[in-house]
Amino acid sequence: MNRIHLASWTALIVLLAAGCQRAEPPEPFPQAAADGWLAAFNSGDVDGLSLMYSPDSEMLPPDSPIITGHDAIVEYWRNYNPGAVRIEISNAETFPAGEYWLREGSYAAMHPEEGEPRVGKFMELWIRVDKAWMLHRHMWSPNAPPPAEMPALAPG
Amino acid sequence: MRRRRQRCRRSRRADARAMTRLIARLWLACAFAGCAPAPVPEAFPQERADAWVERYALHDAAGVAALYTEDAQLLPPDAEIVNGRAAIQEFFARENPPGTAGVEIATVETRVFGDYAYRQGSFRFKGPDGEAVAAGKFIELWRKVDGEWLIHRDIWSANAPPPAAPAAAGDEPA
Numbered sequence: 001m002n003r004i005h006l007a008s009w010t011a012l013i014v015l016l017a018a019g020c021q022r023a024e025p026p027e028p029f030p031q032a033a034a035d036g037w038l039a040a041f042n043s044g045d046v047d048g049l050s051l052m053y054s055p056d057s058e059m060l061p062p063d064s065p066i067i068t069g070h071d072a073i074v075e076y077w078r079n080y081n082p083g084a085v086r087i088e089i090s091n092a093e094t095f096p097a098g099e100y101w102l103r104e105g106s107y108a109a110m111h112p113e114e115g116e117p118r119v120g121k122f123m124e125l126w127i128r129v130d131k132a133w134m135l136h137r138h139m140w141s142p143n144a145p146p147p148a149e150m151p152a153l154a155p156g
Numbered sequence: 157m158r159r160r161r162q163r164c165r166r167s168r169r170a171d172a173r174a175m176t177r178l179i180a181r182l183w184l185a186c187a188f189a190g191c192a193p194a195p196v197p198e199a200f201p202q203e204r205a206d207a208w209v210e211r212y213a214l215h216d217a218a219g220v221a222a223l224y225t226e227d228a229q230l231l232p233p234d235a236e237i238v239n240g241r242a243a244i245q246e247f248f249a250r251e252n253p254p255g256t257a258g259v260e261i262a263t264v265e266t267r268v269f270g271d272y273a274y275r276q277g278s279f280r281f282k283g284p285d286g287e288a289v290a291a292g293k294f295i296e297l298w299r300k301v302d303g304e305w306l307i308h309r310d311i312w313s314a315n316a317p318p319p320a321a322p323a324a325a326g327d328e329p330a
Contacts, residue, residue: 058276060293060295060313061313062233062234062313062314063233063313063314063315063316063317064315064316065315065316066293066315095272095297095308096269096272097267097269097272097274097297098267098269098270099269100267100269100274102272102274102297102309104229104231104297104309104311106237121231121237121311122311123231123295123297123309123311125274125295137276137295139293139295139311139313141231141232141233141234141311141313142233142234143234143235143236143237144234144235145234
């Protein structure tokens with residue numbers, strides 16, 4: 001009987017360790033981080049933007065190859081000169097995805113010297129790195145080709 | 157001899173009952189303590205993704221649209237969001253009529269989380285001679301609906317502006 005008790009306890013401890021995990025309640029979408037990205041972009045704060053991307057993040061801009069890695073993304077934004085363009089987000093929808101959050105929505109980007117904003121849509125994958133939520137994948141595209149006569153604000 | 161066997165049998169039965177009780181108690185304790193059996197990670201539904209390519213190659217707009225949820229959204233470049241399966245079918249009927257170039261798709265990364273799955277990949281449109289005429293990247297959000305994996309959100313864009321178009325001007329992010 002003692003042996004059975006010992007064996008059952010051992011088996012259960014192993015089972016618990018291997019097949020049982022703490023059921024964590026799902027964390028809400030990190031709206032504060034998303035708002036932080038927007039505030040950094042609209043104020044032209046590239047250093048602030050640099051804090052918003054995971055070390056192995058990827059950015060997938062339209063008509064451009066994928067920008068891979070945190071440093072390359074920061075360089076992209078440095079060249080882009082955010083702050084000259086102001087963005088508003090609308091119709092955002094979020095999807096819980098394990099340890100990630102996915103967000104999709106629309107944007108309106110007001111460029112200087114243009115009367116109407118350029119509108120488009122985006123998809124983001126957020127990941128928690130230590131205690132901070134960061135963009136892990138970031139993709140967007142406009143709803144219409146950009147005006148040809150406008151000065152280029154994006155590299156390439 | 158017979159008594160010993162009976163004693164032995166009774167003892168085995170008692171042991172089995174004790175063990176069952178022990179297991180039940182511990183699992184109960186585990187459940188109350190907030191533990192749950194770790195979900196077995198499901199594989200990405202690659203055969204559904206392959207079906208998309210097959211149906212697209214056949215210019216089967218209805219077949220392609222059937223791989224999307226009823227309230228799916230396409231997020232095509234330089235176009236507005238396409239909402240819902242019926243509109244998605246119209247989109248593919250318009251954008252991929254018979255005679256158009258085929259597409260090659262490569263999966264780069266997949267993640268499956270419960271009833272959602274994520275796929276990132278690349279695509280190449282091929283001309284009539286089989287040469288790539290355009291290349292790009294995509295992200296898809298899949299959703300399991302009534303046990304069936306379907307695409308729920310689908311965004312893509314080219315890796316370069318179209319050759320005839322002027323250079324990209326201010327592709328704003330969000």
